[in-house]
Amino acid sequence: MTAFSNRIPYMREAADVVRILFESLSDPGTISFGGGAPAKEMLPVDEVAAITKDILTKEAQGYPMLQYGNPMGFPALRQAVVEHLLVPGGLPAKYENIIISSGGMEGVSLAGHLYLDPGDVVLVESPTFVQSLETFQFFQANIVAVETDDHGFVIEALEDNIKKHHPKLIYVIPTFQNPSGRTTTLERRKAIAELASRYDVMVLEDDPYFELRYSGQALPPVKSFDKTGHVMYANSFSKIFAPGCRLGYVYAEKEIVDRMYDVKTALNSMTTVLPQVICAEFFNRGLYPGQLKRNRAVHCERRDAMMNSLSAHMPEGVTWVYPDGGLFTWAQLPGGLSSTDLLPEIMAAGVTYLPGRQFFAEGQPILDNCMRLSFGQMPPEVIDQGIQKMAKVIKSKLR
């Protein structure tokens, strides 16, 4: 075989995990707490069908939605992001500051393309999203994990690491974090924006769970405290519309999204047009508020089911995060148990989850007794069955 480029060997290990993650999504026989998908029952199938029927005619928008589109995104969808998502969420965004991405992950990789050369330092939460770690590895970045507690980055540790490593990028998932379910406090959000300005470091704020809040008070994004253009705000339509449409967006300085346009044309020309037109129409027909309300209700019920089931069945010493929204909790096992070693036995009992070690950067402190549990995909009664099965195996190891 002809030798691959230098970036390829960097990324192999994480990619294997992601592969398992995606494949676990499609096995109907198991109780999956593994993948990060939202409830399939909440996907707007009927709405998408009705919209598509109306607009996919030659007379309406049939031609443009099957023809090449604009690499910045479909204009009506960029406008919908501003009107229906960002401005109501407290961000004074303008149309020219929005680029549509092919899913939330492309927002992360576009930021990487713009700012990362091999060896550049990226500061991440510990733990953080496994697929973003894979993306930063792809850029041959030097990933440095920063101490994180129940309220997000420990700000003193973040500043120390900025001074020590002169990072190019700070990566933060401030709201119902993946994998931990934790939320960064208001004060720390302000502090992150302030540190970025003071030390001239870019922040990538990845906020795909922002809209999925079930309890507690909404917090403004880090981006809302950004006075110097150092924060790129990335979000996704996967949790509020449909993951399979692969739509997301980045809100940042015009100079930044304009360069993202250049990168997109070099990598894939543009985001798929048909789903953008359908999604824009979903917002413009006023379907989003009702859908979001039902979406939150369904996921809240599943969050509660998992919290109640963990309390009822897990042996003493097991702890977990109470998430105010999103799709995940983060459980910690006692007695030196390894969630990696336990996985085969729990899978044999018909349940999957993601071992915590996958969410830590290589060469950094790893908590192998942790696991990410997703409550998005299973109905409440199945969640209860799954947690009972897991608890039985864990108890047997603690005897």
Next chain:
Amino acid sequence: MTAFSNRIPYMREAADVVRILFESLSDPGTISFGGGAPAKEMLPVDEVAAITKDILTKEAQGYPMLQYGNPMGFPALRQAVVEHLLVPGGLPAKYENIIISSGGMEGVSLAGHLYLDPGDVVLVESPTFVQSLETFQFFQANIVAVETDDHGFVIEALEDNIKKHHPKLIYVIPTFQNPSGRTTTLERRKAIAELASRYDVMVLEDDPYFELRYSGQALPPVKSFDKTGHVMYANSFSKIFAPGCRLGYVYAEKEIVDRMYDVKTALNSMTTVLPQVICAEFFNRGLYPGQLKRNRAVHCERRDAMMNSLSAHMPEGVTWVYPDGGLFTWAQLPGGLSSTDLLPEIMAAGVTYLPGRQFFAEGQPILDNCMRLSFGQMPPEVIDQGIQKMAKVIKSKLR
């Protein structure tokens, strides 16, 4: 502003051209020979509407097509590529060798991600597709243009450049090339595959116009002569289904497409699912052969219209390529005329085209008297009007 990564300044100039190219697509007032879009009248709007109506129900495939999918692609579409496109086209492809990409350009960029580090040499035809030049610039590659005649790469020049530069990649558009409309001969196709094996160089065969043949005999792809796994075959659904669906594929060794999977998960997780399901159904309902026949007939009529109009109206000394398929011809102006300098005046007359200089690698010999003329987007009578308007301006310069 925080400094961008090293790759960003490399790509600016080409990106500006691509921006103009995409924007010219959406101006209804001009006669466009500029963009590379197929005839909008051939887009299967009714077929897509009918398919979507049938399958977008909860009971059918509504859930999976709105949920996360597999980064290798929707299984039925990978299978359709093998059965309906590659095997009939003379390539003994297997399912495991196919990865679905987000349009044909993602095939090019995936190959770049796999093989190109900064400074690596890529050999290209002269001229070659402007957007691929942008992609190779993005990888900070050293782009070397190889002498090309009416029959593709001059093989002796290709071998000399391989010996001299030890390239990582040879990029070739063998069939109805973009921008020239030229087709690489059978003997040269064999020779390219043979040189790649002998010198251990990867070939990226970009073949998006393969199916759009209007005259002459079909030629087997370079990939069909590849005995050592050195050829990656990339193709697109943009010209045979719909550009706005952003679907393409790569056919290569399993080890290569498996690494492309890793890259895709790091960059955008996966290709959008909904259009993949619709496209697979388009093939599996047997709609492709009839659509292709109509598609070829419409584009053939436009090719003929442009050829006839050029013959009838262009002044002596103007030459052009007779393409046996695809969407482009390549015209050359006499008398030291520059197609770049001429563009404003021809645009003022209501016609656009792409100046030839954009299709040459920077720092390489450039033919500024050439232009790419696309005959895909305009009906025959409009093509004739446009060529007459152009001819009038050109004649006025030759007086």
